[in-house]
Amino acid sequence: MGIENRILVVDDDVNMRNMLVTALSRTVGYNVCEAENGERALDCLKEDEVDLVLSDMKMPGMTGLQLLKTIRDGGNSVPFIILTAYGTIENAVDAMRLGATDYLEKGDTSMLKALDVKVKKCLEIKALIDENAALREALDKRYRYVWKSRIMEDITRKVENVATSNSTVLILGESGTGKELVSRAIHYGSKRARGTFIKINCAAIPETLIESELFGYEKGAFTGALRRSRGKFEIASGGTLLLDEIGEMPLLVQSKLLRVLQEKEITKIGAEAPIPVDVRVIATTNRDLKEEVAKGRFREDLFFRLNVIPLVIPPLRHRKEDIRPLAEHFIQKVNEENGFAITGISDEALEVLQQYDWPGNVRELENTIERASVMMRSGNLEKSAIELTGSIRKAAPAGFEAGTTIAEMEKQLIYRTLEYCKGNKTKVAEILAISIRTLRNKLNEYEGRGTEAIESVEE
Structure with missing residues (x-):
């Protein structure tokens, strides 16, 4: 503990107060102050920040319960330990209902030992509260919600509810609607906020590499595997993994992802045994996955596993x-x-x-x-x-000649949009509402290289 841990002891009994102050002061890092009654304790809280309040239950004037209620009514969430006489546990229960963090029996022979344990626990809670508050404040400007429409207010409420669970989430919506922002809001509003948030774009990684990116590999697993490598699931353990554009994931990898979601473990490429992972998965897509399932391009069992909590983000x-x-x-x-x-x-x-x-x-x-x-x-x-800029109506002149096939119109549309976007394939994919991989495969097909050819993506 650092010297910033300031503890306020409140008790009208001078002997008890001195004993508590002396015991706590022996611990390096505890800065202990004292008050003889509730009114003086409130003054101390106004004068300086306190990390923990340790208060007697029964005192003349303002009781410990009244002090606790006054502190909580003022919006102060400082950890609070209530001191109660032996055999009056019902009073401690009342205190816990009012927002006390813990209680301590004064007549217990092991009181001082219990005091040390409970104080450390409460200060750890305070440190976590402060850390989360600082984190949320820092993230607020970057990931805060900015809207006034009723439909987005409804989504905000859903996101807040979803964040408190550990369920898999599927976020649906067109490109650019804010699916990643919502994903981060879920992560930073959850118990995993202190963990890592990892994003992987399933469409931007070649099919031959996506498995090793997700699950990692052992040294010597394949040519070029000169050392052991952790995959995104292992890196994100304890946090959240965002699978962006999940609809572009190859079927073979889909089956392995399904197993990870079911078994909570991964098997690295070249490994003999699986390793456990603790990861919350959030998936996003701009595709209709039900339609992809019907066409055989997406596993139905994986869709049901991902679709535990669906969120649909409407277009602007x-x-x-x-x-x-x-x-x-x-x-x-x-x-x-x-x-x-x-x-x-x-x-x-x-x-x-x-x-x-x-x-x-x-x-x-x-x-x-x-x-x-x-x-x-x-x-x-x-x-x-x-x-x-970016309107598809600007990108493609209206109309095609009669007799033009759908495939040829598609080809012309892609090339015209590519010209309009000055070769920026990412922008073309956004305008045409297709994935980078689909665009890349189409261009490879037009140029006679086949859909398996790998082409770099211009961002």
């Missing part, structure tokens, strides 16, 4: 009342990151944003605001600074 065009708060949030973010002085957004510029259908969803809105902010740097964002 279905919740346009969120555009203003999102735009204002992104302006504030750009200001903080770049030292700009954008004060807001004009009504004319906002109208342009409201009329657009946002095929790239929240991600496209953020990029649009950032681009406009770079142009303006200060003052209000004006209509002239708003440059809308």
Whole structure:
């Protein structure tokens, strides 16, 4: 324990108070203060931060229970140990109901030994509370919810409920709707918040590598395996693993993932025995997995295993009342990151944003605001600074000649969009609502290289 652990002892009995103060002061790192009654204890709490309150139950004036209730009513969650006379456990139960962290029997012969154990336990709880509070405050700006639509408020409530469980979650929605943000909110709102959050994009990793990425491998498992390597499941043990674009996972790997979810253990490539893992899995996709199951591209048993708690994130065009708060949030973010002085957004510029259908969803809105902010740097964002790009209707000229096959139209559409996006395949995939792997396979097919050819993805 560090010297910052300040303990307040409250007791009207001078002898008992001195004994407790002396016993606690022997422990290095405990800074002990004292109060003879509840009123003085409240003054101490106002004067300085306290990490633990140790209070007698029965005192003249304000009792220990009244002191506890006053502290809790004031919003202070400081750990509180109530001292109760031998044989009056019912009073301790009342204290626990009011929010006491623990209780200690004064007449117990082993009281001082129990005191040491209980104080350490309470200070550990306080340290955890402080750490989580700091973590949530630090993460709030980055992962906070920014919306006012009723549908997203409903999702917020669901996310808060889901976070308290350990169930697998499947998040559905178009690209750019905020599925990863929701995933992180679930993780950081859960008991696993102190653990690692690992994301793996199932579409961005070649099929030949995804198994080793997920499960790891032993030294000598294959050519080039010069050392033992941990996979994402092992790294994320104790935390959360986000399987982004789960619909792109190869069927062979799907079967192995199903076993991991069922057995809570993984087998590295080249290993003889499995090892246990403690990981919460969150999966996201912009595909209709029921349709993928019907087409034989996704295992039905894995779908049911993942779909324990489904969350559907609606596209931005279905919740346009969120555009203003999102735009204002992104302006504030750009200001903080770049030292700009954008004060807001004009009504004319906002109208342009409201009329657009946002095929790239929240991600496209953020990029649009950032681009406009770079142009303006200060003052209000004006209509002239708003440059809308990424609409598929802009990317592809309307109409095809009669007699053109569906396959040929698809090919033309992909190449036109690729030209419009200046070769940025990630952007093309977002606009066409397909995965990077699907786009890569289509291009390989058009160029006669087959769908197994590996091509780098331009971000």
